[in-house]
Amino acid sequence: MLRDSGKSPGSFEPLHRFKEYVSFTPSEVKEIQALGDKPIVLPRSSVIREQEVIPTCFFILLDGWASSSVEFENGDRQITKVHLPGDLMGAPSASLAQTADSLTALTRVVVSRIPLERFGQLFATRPRFAAAMFLSAQRERVALIDALTRVGRTSSAEKLASLMLDLYERLSAAGCAQELQFELPLTQQEIGDILGISTVHVSRSFKEIEDLGLLKRAGRKIKILDLRSASVFARWSHRPAASKFDWLIDHDVS
């Protein structure tokens, strides 16, 4: 069920996030593809899953962008993750009695629902799948650590530059960006909710890093002009995955 939605270029592979840590056999790949229900198309701004409800499933984002956010009564919210094509969504709240965050479509999205039971069945019967899910949960913790470090940082311009680099790298990995260019479908309101700053200041910070010659905007297109100095300015670290996981997989199950 989890096939390419047909809209993306050939390089996109909806399961790329699953294969980051473990390479699967063809039959395992087939089982992973069978995890999700029939893909659903939702328009921008749809609530995919609310916060404070009982968790019953995960979602795979097959196309488009989505957000995880924690929302307050007064309308404030913190976006805790921008999900890109291939991402598994909704897993953190599976540990809780009630979901902690809302999943919202930032663009038109194609998502596939994964019932917890089906996930659990694969987790229990396929140790390599369990290992991959454990490692990708740890990788998501690192992503949150970096998000927290970004937001705790003093200057807004740094925060914004760091976000742009993060998105560029993740889009590249998903096959949705190349040559330092990508399309950014976020409003400045949404960017503000990611970085914890006001919309007005997002606009000013964009101008600031543009004036510094770090990147250029043209409509919704972003072009990073100088990756090296942008990384230094944003104090941004690339975080390559470990290359070997012998310690976790392919143990003798005696």
Added chain:
Amino acid sequence: MLRDSGKSPGSFEPLHRFKEYVSFTPSEVKEIQALGDKPIVLPRSSVIREQEVIPTCFFILLDGWASSSVEFENGDRQITKVHLPGDLMGAPSASLAQTADSLTALTRVVVSRIPLERFGQLFATRPRFAAAMFLSAQRERVALIDALTRVGRTSSAEKLASLMLDLYERLSAAGCAQELQFELPLTQQEIGDILGISTVHVSRSFKEIEDLGLLKRAGRKIKILDLRSASVFARWSHRPAASKFDWLIDHDVS
């Protein structure tokens, strides 16, 4: 090897974090206790494990407080987690080629080293252990989501109140706090590095929430005076764990 260090009151159980999601058989408990090496005692400020080194192990914190932090050349740092007794430390970086964060002793600590191989062996041979580790990684993601939401929030006083509530709840769960009181061994510098604010402002924010009647300080002792209004003020949410994980554990491994 992972026994009570002898210093804590009888209620403390160094494996309480492992048992949050799955109840283990006595023989499984024995295997989990055998995970760690002989406990080591380290003084305050010791670096337990540096950032930007190759990950080779996890750690269990048996006694004392420790921090995970991301550090920059100029001395700035973001503390991304305060570890309390019972916590498993260092797991996020296991997915990376180089560790993302440093582990530092905030007080005198007792830690036990868990080589990755020994962890992986148990993960592969004990599906219930693998499930517990997957769920606790997801729970840690929620903790980071809450930390990010806290730091992204506008007012410093709110951030501080939220941190105090978080620590109180976690200390209670570890059996290290009761009756709305606990001992806080953090300097205001460290609190500032958790919340992304300056030391001076930590002092002022403490005064502010004290003047509001939310809590009282006496030396390093903190007493929460009004849990209800403190929670409202800090917009803090208790996050109870789900009660059933049938979907993940005890599947037929045919």
Added chain:
DNA sequence: CGTGCATTTGAGAAGAATCAATGCCCGTGG
């Protein structure tokens, strides 16, 4: 009874929020 570290307090500067007005793009309907 110093000495060093942490905290508190004050004053001024910088950064970001808020409020408000304007401009721009795009789709809709007259």
Added chain:
DNA sequence: CCACGGGCATTGATTCTTCTCAAATGCACG
């Protein structure tokens, strides 16, 4: 085809929060 409206982005002016720098106080420990 053009006028209109809505959503989003930009810019200016002002206010508020927080930072920085500096000094003073308090506190623990030898």
